[in-house]
Amino acid sequence: MKLYQRTIRDLHKMLVDREISSVELTDAVLNQIDAVGDKTKAYLLVTRELALRQAQAADDRLRANRDVRPLTGIPIALKDVLCVTDVASTAGSKILRGFTPPYSATVVERLEGEGAVFLGKTNCDEFAMGSSNENSGYWPVHNPWALDRVPGGSSGGSAAAVASGEAIAALGSDTGGSIRQPAALTGIVGLKPTYGRVSRYGLIAFASSLDQIGPMTRDVVDGALLLQAIAGHDPRDSTSSSRPVPDYLATLTDGVRGMRLGVPKEYFVAGMEPAVEQSIRDAIRLLEQQGASIEEVSLPHSDVALPAYSNLARYDGTRYGFQAGGGRNIIEEYMLTRQQGFGAEVKRRIMLGTYALSSGYYDAYYLQAQKVRTLIIEDFKRAFKKVDALLGATSPTAAFELGAKTQDPVAMYLNDIITIPANLGNVCGISVPCGLVDGLPIGLQVIAPGFGEEAALRVAYAFEAATEFHKARSPLMGAAA
Amino acid sequence: MPEPESELSSRQVEHVARLARLGITPEEVTRYRDQLRNILHHIEALNRADTSKVPATAHPLEERNVMREDRREPSLPAEAALRNAPSREDSYFKVKAIQE
Numbered sequence: 298m299k300l301y302q303r304t305i306r307d308l309h310k311m312l313v314d315r316e317i318s319s320v321e322l323t324d325a326v327l328n329q330i331d332a333v334g335d336k337t338k339a340y341l342l343v344t345r346e347l348a349l350r351q352a353q354a355a356d357d358r359l360r361a362n363r364d365v366r367p368l369t370g371i372p373i374a375l376k377d378v379l380c381v382t383d384v385a386s387t388a389g390s391k392i393l394r395g396f397t398p399p400y401s402a403t404v405v406e407r408l409e410g411e412g413a414v415f416l417g418k419t420n421c422d423e424f425a426m427g428s429s430n431e432n433s434g435y436w437p438v439h440n441p442w443a444l445d446r447v448p449g450g451s452s453g454g455s456a457a458a459v460a461s462g463e464a465i466a467a468l469g470s471d472t473g474g475s476i477r478q479p480a481a482l483t484g485i486v487g488l489k490p491t492y493g494r495v496s497r498y499g500l501i502a503f504a505s506s507l508d509q510i511g512p513m514t515r516d517v518v519d520g521a522l523l524l525q526a527i528a529g530h531d532p533r534d535s536t537s538s539s540r541p542v543p544d545y546l547a548t549l550t551d552g553v554r555g556m557r558l559g560v561p562k563e564y565f566v567a568g569m570e571p572a573v574e575q576s577i578r579d580a581i582r583l584l585e586q587q588g589a590s591i592e593e594v595s596l597p598h599s600d601v602a603l604p605a606y607s608n609l610a611r612y613d614g615t616r617y618g619f620q621a622g623g624g625r626n627i628i629e630e631y632m633l634t635r636q637q638g639f640g641a642e643v644k645r646r647i648m649l650g651t652y653a654l655s656s657g658y659y660d661a662y663y664l665q666a667q668k669v670r671t672l673i674i675e676d677f678k679r680a681f682k683k684v685d686a687l688l689g690a691t692s693p694t695a696a697f698e699l700g701a702k703t704q705d706p707v708a709m710y711l712n713d714i715i716t717i718p719a720n721l722g723n724v725c726g727i728s729v730p731c732g733l734v735d736g737l738p739i740g741l742q743v744i745a746p747g748f749g750e751e752a753a754l755r756v757a758y759a760f761e762a763a764t765e766f767h768k769a770r771s772p773l774m775g776a777a778a
Numbered sequence: 779m780p781e782p783e784s785e786l787s788s789r790q791v792e793h794v795a796r797l798a799r800l801g802i803t804p805e806e807v808t809r810y811r812d813q814l815r816n817i818l819h820h821i822e823a824l825n826r827a828d829t830s831k832v833p834a835t836a837h838p839l840e841e842r843n844v845m846r847e848d849r850r851e852p853s854l855p856a857e858a859a860l861r862n863a864p865s866r867e868d869s870y871f872k873v874k875a876i877q878e
Contacts, residue, residue, distance in 0.1 A: 395862075396862050397861070397862065399854055399858035399859060399861060399862075400854060400858075492838050492839075493838070493839060493840070506836065506837040506838065532846060535841075535844035536837070536839055536844075538840065538841070539841065598827055600823065600826075601823050601824055601826060601827050616862065616863060616871055617862030617863065617864075618862065620864040620865075624874060625874075626874050626875055626876070627873050627874040627875065627876050628799065629874075630873075630874050631799040632796075632799050632800060632801035633801055635798075635799055635800050635801065636800060636801030636802065637801075639800070644800055644802070644806075644810070645810060645813060645814070645817075647798045647800060648791070648794050648795060648798055648800065648810060648814060649814060649817060649818075650798075651794050651797050651798040652786075652790070652794045652814070652818075655794065655797065661825075662821065662824070664834055665824050665825065665827075665829060666824060667834035667835055667836060668827075668829035668832045668833070668834050668835075669824055669827050669829060670834070670835040671829075671832050671833055671834060671835045672827055672829065672832060674835060674838070706813055706816070706817060707816055707817060707820050710817075710820070723838035747838075
């Protein structure tokens with residue numbers, strides 16, 4: 298097996314045993330980026346020199362056996378919404394072209410502390426608004442399983458990088474499904490932690506009360522390792538929780554015997570591909586055979602999944618990034634900069650948000666949406682009185698063709714219909730590979746209560762340990778020399 | 779209060795774009811009008827839920843009134859904060875006139 302095809306856990310052992318060095322490993326991954334990067338377009342920026350410098354430092358640390366951590370020397374990709382000091386960060390938007398942040402996100406500092414290696418910034422939908430990565434201000438990403446298909450979004454570049462061997466693991470962010478859905482569509486594991494579990498300091502915001510940063514990995518163990526490294530309170534993010542972070546590996550392999558797992562009947566939505574539904578039903582049966590008790594539950598407000606309104610009013614091109622120039626006054630300058638700097642989806646959402654918040658419509662849209670959010674939170678609370686975790690599909694379909702839904706925003710929004718409730722309901726969720734439909738991967742979603750990441754990981758691991766789906770590798774990762 | 783389901787007009791789209799400080803072309807006005815009508819129609823599903831006795835959730839936090847100690851700490855140097863400014867004067871961001 299090639300180095301870039303392996304998991305964090307495998308590579309950690311090889312690094313510690315001196316079978317390989319981090320520089321060798323990083324070189325192997327950078328070479329894979331050179332070989333297939335033109336096909337996937339997963340990266341907006343490859344930080345080759347930084348990566349090799351960090352790999353060298355990791356090797357020193359490994360050689361001296363000084364504070365060696367599970368991620369020491371492991372090459373990781375970062376979604377472009379995460380700020381890294383002096384590394385261009387655009388959030389996939391032209392309006393931030395040329396912006397180099399003067400500080401790093403807390404998750405970035407934590408990974409630096411672990412001795413991880415940063416490969417670069419991955420492509421994403423502009424300001425993380427999208428479900429196909431086609432809203433990137435630069436170029437779309439192609440799915441390593443079939444290059445004419447989308448990788449999902451908005452963390453599509455991170456997903457494609459992990460699925461093509463262009464990274465060992467990646468960080469993404471999830472506001473309505475942006476980690477879980479692309480993970481499902483590219484055959485990897487993606488975890489959205491509970492809001493407050495991971496610091497958002499240094500994350501370029503989309504919807505501040507919904508965004509969470511989380512791991513995108515080849516398997517569930519790697520997901521637990523990466524979450525462990527980034528979770529916990531941060532004084533710089535007052536919305537981060539001071540709850541202690543459990544040892545995620547300690548309970549990972551406990552199995553599902555005796556667990557109560559719920560199947561929300563509303564998650565089998567109209568428009569779900571029959572083959573996806575069949576795979577999910579098979580996955581549920583498998584977990585039952587593993588000793589879980591399965592019961593149907595109801596989340597009656599699932600069908601009123603909400604559009605999230607953005608807080609982008611502050612991107613005005615004055616303090617950083619792109620400025621159009623040529624405006625006669627500041628208002629004209631704002632309008633020109635934003636006209637040229639933002640893509641269609643971001644403009645659409647800014648206008649929708651402005652309209653919904655404008656006089657006369659606030660109660661009907663925004664306030665009503667916040668009340669529906671309460672109902673969704675109550676749905677989950679009721680369900681979690683009866684069961685330990687919920688099971689369903691991550692996405693109603695496998696990856697669709699590039700261009701198939703770009704003209705129809707509503708059809709595009711429906712991709713997130715079974716991932717958005719977890720963000721609104723303030724619970725956590727993980728997607729784990731559960732099969733191939735016509736050669737394209739799909740995911741099983743496990744949703745656990747707020748701060749119940751241990752339960753989500755434990756169920757996902759039990760499923761993974763009993764199946765081979767996570768071992769399938771995309772043609773691009775497998776075929777490359 | 780206007781009925782939210784009343785169809786969005788081109789004039790409203792232009793007004794909203796101006797409020798949002800977003801320059802848009804006449805073709806975009808028509809395209810966004812049609813797309814936003816469609817999205818608003820979809821959002822009306824919200825009204826299927828009975829929320830007459832439901833409080834709104836603005837955020838999901840358990841913690842309240844998070845404070846830090848009132849203590850001086852190093853902050854971002856002005857030079858670093860201004861480094862990305864398209865235009866500056868001394869240690870200020872320089873912008874076009876707000877009033878003519």
